[in-house]
Amino acid sequence: MKIICIGRNYTNHIEELKNERPAEPVVFMKPDSAVLLKQHPFVIPEFSQDVHHEIEIIVKISKVGKYIEPKFAHKYYDEISVGIDFTARDLQARLKEKGLPWEKAKAFDGSAVIGDFLPKTDFASMENLTFGLTNNSEIVQKGNSSLMLWKIDELISYVSQYFTLKIGDIIFTGTPEGVAAVKPNDVLEGFLEDKKLFRIQVK
Ligand code: MG
Secondary structure: OOEEEEEOOEHHHHHHOOOOOOOOOEEEEEOHHHEOOOOOOEOOOOOOOOEEEOEEEEEEEOOOEOOOOHHHHHHHEEEEEEEEEOEEHHHHHHHHHOOOOOHHHHOOOOOEEEOOOEEHHHOOOOOOOEEEEEEOOEEEEEEEHHHEOOOHHHHHHHHHOOOOEOOOOEEEOOOOOOOEEOOOOOEEEEEEOOEEEEEEEEO
């Protein structure tokens, strides 16, 4: 199983990090070892002083596909959830400065939080989904899939030009604004519409 992540897919988040608006989706990956095991706390790694939460809508691939056309992309996933793309922002900044790959800052153990999946048939439209993250019960990030620069179907099509999608692969579709550092004892809860799909403790 692989995790394919999209960066810079919401204008307000691009602006908060002072990044350039990309001409094409920004893509990176996390290995399966990045998945935070269920019921486990997220332990802030020793190599970072500035690990940020990034809440994102995630989809689980249900069918093998390559060169998928956007109009057929909806057939390649049945389930949807929210997750966190934890990012060691200080390390990422150093890597970006040198033009080096982001993996150490993005793909470390525990950096991928995966919420409980729900059938997409539970929702009226994939293009108008509200989602959010609370930290210690306060809303810290809020987004809506209508604000994505590239929609879910476009992302599936795009990444399938480069990587064969396999059953069980997960796509992280990018974070809205509001990313911030986590600290020990934070409790993070992720929501899709009114459904709470994960709760994790930070250590
Ligand atoms: Mg992200």
